[in-house]
Amino acid sequence: MGGRRHPIYPLHEAGMTRAMSQGYLYGLFGVWWPKSCCRQCCYVSVPNWPDQLARYRAYPDEAFHHLVDEYCALALNHRSGLFGPGKSLRDRLRADGAFEVHALADATMDACEWAVYRVRRCYSARAQAWRAVEVTHRGDRTATLRFICDLADSLEIAVRTEGEHTRLWLTVDTENYPRLEEFFVAAPHSIQPKKRPGFETRWGGHADQRLLALEHVCLTATAGRSQSQLASDTPDAAIAA
Secondary structure, three states, X not given: OOOOOOOOOHHHHOOXXXXXXXXXXXXXXXXXXXXOOOOOOOOOXXXXXXXXXXXXXXXXXXXXXXXXXXXXXXXHOOOOOEOEOOOXXXXXXXXXXXXXXXXXXXXXXXXXXXXXXXXXXXXXXXOEEEEEEEEEEEEOHHHHHHHHHHHHHHHOOOOEEEOOEEEEEOOOOOOOOOEEEEEEEEXXXXXOOEEOOOHHXXXXXXXXXXXXXXXXXXXXXXXXHHHHHHHHHOOHHHHHO
């Protein structure tokens, strides 16, 4: 509609709060009307969390998908907990004992294909960054984590465990701008690669020799693994042909 729509909120305009609306419905129907939302929705205010928690517990097979999505989001950015930096949905559900939701999410992630992602950000100022996400390796959960650890060993850089994620950071922390961030991390293979046009030019204009040397080692290693993986994925009949 291109911005031509004009939403209206009649209950708000009438001065009706949620509590007043629920009371009105109770007077008509004799039942407490639950908030209308997706059962797995995590975007809820603190006062309404008990109602949402009850939905998670009642429908864990629908709710667990958000834990998987949040895991992938946090893999790319450790600041992106669904309730803010350091405030994840997983932690909130664990604290409130929603263990079945956790178990379903973990089982799904254990069974799916994983990927090793190369994540880069070039910040020109706070919260202003060009980003690139690339898949460098595929495998199961154990194999992708081992790939990162082996890569770290070859560079003689210790991996960093941040929450539930293990990252190999190539850049060092700094508060100066322009600022580069680059790391490798494993997560379910459900994240779409992306790279803004002109990213490599901008990145190359700020990367120092140390970072470029580390990148060369990493890309050489991942290319070698990719060739091995391609060969293992190719049927024997195709190789013979």
